[in-house]
Amino acid sequence: MNLDDLKERISTEARQTWDRIQESAAYNQLRDRYENMTPTMQKLTLVGSVAAVAALILSVPYGNFTTSNEAVSEFEGKRMTIRELLKVSRESSEMPNIQPAPPIDMLRANIDNQIKMANLLPEQVKGIDAGAAAGGLIPANLAEGTLDVKLAKLNLRQVMDMGYKFQSINSSVKMKDMVVTANRDDNRYFDVIYKMVALAVPQAPPPPPEEPPSKGKRNKQPTTEE
Template sequence: MNLDDLKDRFITEGRATWERIQESAAFNQLRDRYENLSPGMQRLAIAGTVGVIALLILSVPYSNLTQSSDSVTEFEGQRMTIRELLKVSRESADVPAIAQAPSLDMIRANIDNQIKSANLLPEQIKGTNTSSGTSTLIPTNLMEGGLDISLAKLNLRQVMDLGYKFQSINPSVKMKDMVITANREDSRYFDVVYKVVALAVPAPPAPPMEEPPSKGKGRSKKTQTED
């Protein structure tokens, strides 16, 4: 069927449909009401009808455009979520492994060496005591223990330097708290209690041991070689 045949068929069906509409009672009632209207109302009726037809025609592309815009917004949201997941995955893969914390005795010895290198007077060193290291920030099962280092009559520079040195002992040794009070004898100096904790970092899994070759396999290979 060529284009001319389709055109003729469309015109014929359109005329037949229009004739059926003209013969319907609803169409005749509407035509009678339209003819009884004043010229101004007839123009308004025509304009309203044209407007309704135009809205019906435009509603189809408008709904498609709205649906496309919603699909684009949903796609961009999913793409952003995937990018964030990939970023988090790469960052988590780049996080270095945390070393295990040394024992409290080793930490205490390191702290004593740091205090000696600071050239403090004997009356400034109040002592280092073992503590439970309880904290609202770190769960108890994630801590090996803690130490409280009490020092007196420190100037502000000494407070900062010693705190930095205690914090830098090991990546798994953290400064939990630092209590600073003015010295009672001389308010220009400070009494400080450094509270450090050792994190309970699990040991890395041991690499699997290679199984030695069985004796039966060795004999079979030897026999084959001799043959």
């Protein structure tokens, strides 16, 4: 079928459809009502009909446009979620491996060694005592133990240096508090209580044991007779 025949067929079917519409009772009733209207009402009816037909025609592309926007928004949301997951995964893989804190007795010995290396006078060292149970920012189940390091008659530089040295003993040893008061005998110096806590770092599970290599069948070498 060529293009001319197709046009003629469509035109014929359109005329037949229009003839059937004109012969229908509903069309005749609507035409009678339209003809009985005032010219102003006829114009309004015509404009309303054109607007309704235009809205019906435009509703199809508008619906497709709305569906496309929803699909794009959903895609962008999923893409953002995937990016956040990749970022978290990358950051978690780059996190340093925190070593476990030393036992509390070893921590006490390390602190005592730092005090000796600082060449403090005997009267400046007031003792290293077991501190109160961890609480507040550090729950008790996340602490191996606490120590209160009491020093006296420190100048401001010594206060900062000793705190830095205690904090640097181990990455899992933290200073949760520091109480500084002026010395009663000489207010140019300070009495300090360093409250140290050893964190309970969870240990990574040991890797599973390697499976022994499977024993393959050995190929027997043929023996040669002389």
